[in-house]
Amino acid sequence: MxxxxxxxxxxxxxxxxxxxxxxxxxxxxxxxxxxxxxxxxxxxxxxxxxxxxxxxxxxxxxxxxxxxxxxxxxxxxxxxxxxxxxxxxxxxxxxxxxxxxxEGFRVIGTGRAPAWTADGEAVLNAKGKQVVSRQVRVEKLNKKWAQIQVPGCGWVKFRNTRRALPDAKTFRVTHRAGRWYVSFAVVPDPVDAPGDGSLVGIDRGVVITAALSDGRTLNCPQLTARERAQVRKYQRRAARAPKGSPQRRAAHAEVARLRESEANRRKDWCEKTSTTLARSFDTIRFEDLKIKNMTRSARGTVEEPGRRVAQKAGLNRVVFAQGWGLLRARTGHKPLVGWRISHPSTRVCGAATASGSTRTRARAKPSSSVPAAVSPATPTPTPHATSRQDRAGLPTSGPEACAGGTTPHQRSSVREPR
Structure with missing residues (x-):
């Protein structure tokens, strides 16, 4: 492969x-x-x-x-x-x-299957004959394992993470951190909104990944303290090993394995949390954050070198580890039926608790048109402070532990969203 x-x-x-x-x-x-x-x-x-x-x-x-x-x-x-x-x-x-x-490639399935419409009718071509489309050849071996036919490689066994076999025309094989992955191009089922006109605003932060306007907080799982210590240990081992040596490659492989585990946790949390939000609210408003500008390097130029470059790089890594952009993007992919995501707005938690105003306001310029939930005389609250303010004036819809995460926690949380 x-x-x-x-x-x-x-x-x-x-x-x-x-x-x-x-x-x-x-x-x-x-x-x-x-x-x-x-x-x-x-x-x-x-x-x-x-x-x-x-x-x-x-x-x-x-x-x-x-x-x-x-x-x-x-x-x-x-x-x-x-x-x-x-x-x-x-x-x-x-x-x-x-x-x-x-490292990866995409292949069209080698199988053949008659094409049908969503209503169960046969798809006909210009000559009136039923269309026979390509299909991926997948066989189920047992409850956990299946096999797929890859051109030039024969039948390849893989771990099946779904209950049913995929009905796809193409699949993609990728290699990351010493592991092979296969993904199938399948149209997902639509996510239906509750249809009750519910509205929520989401502020994104570093200490708390996402603070909802109803008082709940969501935290993206991170590496544990022990795993972070292992990352530092293998990074030191790689720095001391000779360049191009097997010891250096092995240390880099261990670091890549841990980083891959962290990325998988983050993606899984974003998928589950975005699905929960899609099923719980009709309208979702995200804080308008310019993530690309916020995570820009501070190194500057040769003529004007930057200051505190290492500190800014560390802050950028923390921001990337929260998965802000992925959560916003995956939530935008879920509204397939009956609902939408409104335009991004700053101070969305305060705006969502008011009468539904969607006016965009800058953080540094308080205005007289700020909703009552956010006082113009006070500085812009952090996501945690915003949650406290909203919680003081509005009843919460659930306990403090919320979907997709918990309140600030030193260890990672992998709770499935409610």
Whole structure:
């Protein structure tokens, strides 16, 4: 599978080189080449005769032709989608992919299955025959394990984390921190809102990850004190080991394993918490935080070097560990039926407890139009202070321990959201 990863990464980088003339801030003399043109170029490369080439060039073309065509084509489709996201303004320009950092590939299923509509009717083509679509070939072995057919690798066993087998057309295989993961492209079931007109505001902070306007607090799980000590131990061991030695690689692998565990906990918490919010409220308002500006490095330039660079870097790591952006993004992905997320607004906890005003106000400029729940004469409260103020004037909807986390706690909390 590492060979598939190398072929997919090589196809992506080739597409990046072809479209390097059309870059943000660069010369835009020609239109970027999209998937159809890049696929034609790939076919020409695979059919290139190697009789008149040097040994090095011949080996390169033979290596490209030996790769799986579907893996290479899906990498080109991924790059084409990245270009589309860049043109739509939702993402930046795609960059190059590097070995050991971008290890993965996407494949279309090799199975065939008749296509049906949501109403149970057969999908017909222009000739009146039922369409037969591609499908991933997955077999269940037992309660915990299943196997999937990967081109060029045969049947590969994996740990099934869902009750039912996925009904997908494509799947993606990735390698992170010494482990292989397989994910399936499946349209999730819609999350229905309660439909009672409920409104909640969410302030995000560092001590408390998210403070709700009804008085509850949510905390993202972190590494325990023992795990943080292990990270420091392996980092010191890697710093003392010779460069390129097996000891150094083993220490870096242990650090990556612990960081991967922390990221998995954060993603799991964001998924469960966002689902809980989607099922509990009709309208959700998040505090308008410019996370990119808040986490900008303080190192400055050569002419004007920054101050307290290490302290600012530590604060940035703490902010990233809270998962602010992921919680906001995943909550925005959940409103599929009957509800919406309002525009971001500052002081959302105070605004949500008032009469429903959505006016945006800056933190440093109190205004006479501030709702009664937030006093103009007082400084902007922290998320914890805001929760206390709201709790003083409004009844809480539950105990102090809330969905997705607990009140400030030194150890990590992995409680499933209510």
């Amino acid at each position: 590492f060979g598939h990863c190398a072929q997919a990464r090589h196809a992506w980088n080739l597409a990046w080189e072809v479209n390097s003339t059309y870059r943000k801030g660069g010369a835009r003399t020609t239109k970027p080449v999209r998937y159809v043109g890049m696929a034609a170029m790939l076919a020409d490369v695979r059919r290139t005769p190697t009789g008149d080439l040097t040994t090095e060039e011949a080996d390169y073309f033979v290596w490209v032709a030996s790769g799986n065509a579907e893996v290479q084509q899906q990498a080109l489709r991924d790059f084409d989608q990245a270009l589309a996201n860049f043109f739509n303004g939702s993402h930046g320009y795609p960059g190059r992919r590097k070995k050991y950092r971008h």
